[in-house]
Amino acid sequence: MTTGPDDLPDAAATGDVDVEGLLKRFGLSDKEVDTYLTLLEHGEAKASTVAEAAGVSKRYVYSASEELEARGFVTVNDHVTPTTIRANPPGEVVDRLATDAQSMRPALEARFSRTESVTEPFEVVKSRVTVVKRIRRAIGEATAEVTLSFPLDRLDEVADDLRAAADRGVLVLLIVTGVDEPNDGLSRDLTGVASAARAWGQPMPSMLTVDNRTGVVAPPEMIERSNSGKQGIVFSQQQLAPVIVGSFIGNYWPAAAEMVVADPAPLPASYTNFRQAVFQAELHRRSDDTVRAHVDGRLIDGGEAVEVTGEVIDVSQGLVAPATNDFPVQHTLTLDVDGERVTVGGPGAFVEDIEADEVELSTPAE
Structure with a gap:
C-alpha cells in the first residue's frame, strides 16, 4: 500500500x-x-x-x-x-501569515542595512548636542512612561517631544530644575507638556527613563552649557532603569513643588503601565468619579494567575499631591471585590495581594 x-x-x-x-x-x-x-x-x-x-x-x-x-x-x-x-x-490563516511575513522582508532588510552595528547597554556621550538628541529620540519612542528632569531654561528643546508623548497617552512625569520661585506663569507654561510636572530649585542631574528600559543620566552642567567637559551615560538595560525611576520618584519627586497635573483621561481604558493606572484612578476619584478596575495578574503568595474586578476604594500613591502612600515608591490600588478588600501592585509588588500585568479602568454608567 x-x-x-x-x-x-x-x-x-x-x-x-x-x-x-x-x-x-x-x-x-x-x-x-x-x-x-x-x-x-x-x-x-x-x-x-x-x-x-x-x-x-x-x-x-x-x-x-x-x-x-x-x-x-x-x-x-x-x-x-x-x-x-x-x-x-x-x-487561509497560515497563507495570510506567510504573506504578511514575506511582505515585511524588503522593509526589514532596508532598515537593517541602515542600522548601527550593535546596541550597547551603555554609551558614554561627551557632546551636549548628542545627549539632547538621545533624550529626544527616546521620548519619541516612548509607549507607556517617561520620567525626566531637565533645566527650565532649556526645556524648549524637548517640550514638543514631551507634549507629543503625553498626547498619545504616555504617562509623562517631569521635573523642571533651576526654579527658584515657582509661580502661576510657570504652571501655564507647563500645562500640556506633561501628565504631571514639578519644579525643583536645587542642583539635580538630568535623568531620563523611558518605558522602564532605556534612559539617560547627565550632569546638570552638561545640559546647561556646551563644552562643559562633562560626560553623560545613555543606557538600555532593563535592570538599571527601575533603579533610576526609583531614585526619581522616591528622592526627587516628593521634594519638588507640584506645578501641573493633567485632567483625567477618558475611561474605559486599559493600562499595562501600573503607575499610569494608579495615576488615572486617583485623578478620577478626586473628580468624585466611581472607578472600577479589572485586573489581570498573579497572586503574590503562590504566583497563580488571577483576574479580579471591583470598585477602587482606596489609592496609595505619590504621583499627585498630597501623597497618600506609606513610602515614596509605593503605588497600590485597593479594590472591593465582592465585599473583600484586595490590594493590587505593579511589577515587583511585595506588600500587596496581586501583582498586576494589566489594569482596565472604567466608570460605571449612572
Missing part, C-alpha cells in the same frame, strides 16, 4: 510542533492562544462556551476575539443573537 502526503499524520496532532509557541511568536498572548485553539475545536461557538472551555472570562473572549478578527484568525458574527465566533479555515 502506497502512502501519500495526505495520509501522513499531522505534525501538530502528534505533538511534533509547538503550536502554542508558534502562535505566540506571531504576537498572540497566552489567553489569545487558548481562545483561538478552543475556537478551532468548536468551529463556531458562543462567547460563553469559549470562555468556559478556555478558562477565561466571557468579557475577555469578546476582547480577544476582536484582536483575533483583526489578524484574520476568526470571524465575529455580531449580527446574530447571541453573538457567535467562528474560526477561519487554518489554511
Whole structure:
C-alpha cells in the first residue's frame, strides 16, 4: 500500500510542533492562544462556551476575539443573537501569515542595512548636542512612561517631544530644575507638556527613563552649557532603569513643588503601565468619579494567575499631591471585590495581594 502526503499524520496532532509557541511568536498572548485553539475545536461557538472551555472570562473572549478578527484568525458574527465566533479555515490563516511575513522582508532588510552595528547597554556621550538628541529620540519612542528632569531654561528643546508623548497617552512625569520661585506663569507654561510636572530649585542631574528600559543620566552642567567637559551615560538595560525611576520618584519627586497635573483621561481604558493606572484612578476619584478596575495578574503568595474586578476604594500613591502612600515608591490600588478588600501592585509588588500585568479602568454608567 502506497502512502501519500495526505495520509501522513499531522505534525501538530502528534505533538511534533509547538503550536502554542508558534502562535505566540506571531504576537498572540497566552489567553489569545487558548481562545483561538478552543475556537478551532468548536468551529463556531458562543462567547460563553469559549470562555468556559478556555478558562477565561466571557468579557475577555469578546476582547480577544476582536484582536483575533483583526489578524484574520476568526470571524465575529455580531449580527446574530447571541453573538457567535467562528474560526477561519487554518489554511487561509497560515497563507495570510506567510504573506504578511514575506511582505515585511524588503522593509526589514532596508532598515537593517541602515542600522548601527550593535546596541550597547551603555554609551558614554561627551557632546551636549548628542545627549539632547538621545533624550529626544527616546521620548519619541516612548509607549507607556517617561520620567525626566531637565533645566527650565532649556526645556524648549524637548517640550514638543514631551507634549507629543503625553498626547498619545504616555504617562509623562517631569521635573523642571533651576526654579527658584515657582509661580502661576510657570504652571501655564507647563500645562500640556506633561501628565504631571514639578519644579525643583536645587542642583539635580538630568535623568531620563523611558518605558522602564532605556534612559539617560547627565550632569546638570552638561545640559546647561556646551563644552562643559562633562560626560553623560545613555543606557538600555532593563535592570538599571527601575533603579533610576526609583531614585526619581522616591528622592526627587516628593521634594519638588507640584506645578501641573493633567485632567483625567477618558475611561474605559486599559493600562499595562501600573503607575499610569494608579495615576488615572486617583485623578478620577478626586473628580468624585466611581472607578472600577479589572485586573489581570498573579497572586503574590503562590504566583497563580488571577483576574479580579471591583470598585477602587482606596489609592496609595505619590504621583499627585498630597501623597497618600506609606513610602515614596509605593503605588497600590485597593479594590472591593465582592465585599473583600484586595490590594493590587505593579511589577515587583511585595506588600500587596496581586501583582498586576494589566489594569482596565472604567466608570460605571449612572
